[in-house]
Amino acid sequence: MTRSRLALAPVAAVAATLLLAGCSAGAVESGSDSGGGWSGEFEPGMPAPDMPVTDGDLGGDGASRDEGGPISAPAPGDGRQVITTGWMYFTVEAPLDAATEAARITERVGGRVDGRTEYAPRSNDAGGAELVLRIPSAQLQPVIDELKELGELEELSLSASDVTREVQDLDARIGALEASLDRLLALLVQADDIDDLITLESVVADRQGQLESLQAQRRSLADRVSLSTLTLTLGSEAVAPPTEPGSFLDGLRQGWEALVTFGSAALVLTGILLPWLAVLGMIGLIVWVSVRVARRRRGSRAPNTTGAQQPTAQQ
Structure with missing residues (x-):
C-alpha cells in the first residue's frame, strides 16, 4: 500500500500543478508538490517574490484590489499622481x-x-x-x-x-502579495500533514500582514492625492503682517510707529524695573552707611591706642 502511494505521488503532483495553473490566470510560478502538497518554496519571513504586474492583477485600471472598493483616486490626464x-x-x-x-x-x-x-x-x-x-x-x-x-x-x-513611482511600486507589491496569497491558500487547502499546515498558516499570516500594511499605505497616498x-x-x-513701504512717506510713518512702539516698550520696562531699583538702592545705601560708621569707629580708636603705649616706652 505504501509503495502504491509513492508511485502515485508524482501523478498527483502534476495534476495539482495543472489545477493551480488554471486557477491562477496569469501567475508565472508553479510549485512542485510532494506528498502532502507543500512545495517548500515559501518560508516564513521570506520577501514576496517579484512578479510582473498586469492590468488584470491591478483590477483593470491600475488600482489595487481591496474588498472595501477602489482605493486609488482618479489620476490626471497624464497619469501622474x-x-x-x-x-x-x-x-x-x-x-x-x-x-x-x-x-x-x-x-x-x-x-x-x-x-x-x-x-x-x-x-x-x-x-x-x-x-x-x-x-x-x-x-x-x-x-x-x-x-x-x-x-x-x-x-x-x-x-x-x-x-x-511610489504609487506604482506599491501597486506592484500589492499585486505580487495577492498572487502569492492565492497560491498559498490553494496549497493550504491541499495540505494534509500537520507540519505543513502549521508552516503554511504562519506564512499566510505573515503575507496577509504585509498586504494589509501596503494597502493602508496605498489608501493614505490615494487620499492625499485626491484631496x-x-x-x-x-x-x-x-x-496683519507688516507691508513694505512703497514711498518715503510710508517709510517715515513706519519709522515713527516703530519709534513710538520702542518708547512704549521702554517705558513699560522702566516701570517693571523701578521697584527693583528702589529696593536695590536702599540696600546699597544701608551697606554704604554701615561701612562709613565702621571706618569712623576704627579711626577714633587708633589715637587712644597710640597714647597708651607712649608712657611705657619712656619708662
Whole structure:
C-alpha cells in the first residue's frame, strides 16, 4: 500500500500543478508538490517574490484590489499622481465669520475640514482662526479663487510632490502579495500533514500582514492625492503682517510707529524695573552707611591706642 502511494505521488503532483495553473490566470510560478502538497518554496519571513504586474492583477485600471472598493483616486490626464499642499493668510474684518464661510465653501465642493482653531476677539483685534482644509484636487484652484473674496490675501504658498513611482511600486507589491496569497491558500487547502499546515498558516499570516500594511499605505497616498491640503489662516487688520513701504512717506510713518512702539516698550520696562531699583538702592545705601560708621569707629580708636603705649616706652 505504501509503495502504491509513492508511485502515485508524482501523478498527483502534476495534476495539482495543472489545477493551480488554471486557477491562477496569469501567475508565472508553479510549485512542485510532494506528498502532502507543500512545495517548500515559501518560508516564513521570506520577501514576496517579484512578479510582473498586469492590468488584470491591478483590477483593470491600475488600482489595487481591496474588498472595501477602489482605493486609488482618479489620476490626471497624464497619469501622474501628485500631492498638493498649500498655505494662505488673509486679513478680514470678521475672522470667525470668514472661517465659517471658508468651511462652507470647502464642504460645498466635496471637501472637508480636518482642523479648526479659533481665537476670541480681544481689545486690540477682532480675533482670528486657522483651518486645515482638504479640498478635491480638481477643485483646488476654483476654491482658492473663491476664498480670495473673503478679504485681502497677504500670503499664498503652494507646493506639489510627484508620488507616481511610489504609487506604482506599491501597486506592484500589492499585486505580487495577492498572487502569492492565492497560491498559498490553494496549497493550504491541499495540505494534509500537520507540519505543513502549521508552516503554511504562519506564512499566510505573515503575507496577509504585509498586504494589509501596503494597502493602508496605498489608501493614505490615494487620499492625499485626491484631496489637497490647504492651511488657511484668518486674521484681523490689527495683527496683519507688516507691508513694505512703497514711498518715503510710508517709510517715515513706519519709522515713527516703530519709534513710538520702542518708547512704549521702554517705558513699560522702566516701570517693571523701578521697584527693583528702589529696593536695590536702599540696600546699597544701608551697606554704604554701615561701612562709613565702621571706618569712623576704627579711626577714633587708633589715637587712644597710640597714647597708651607712649608712657611705657619712656619708662
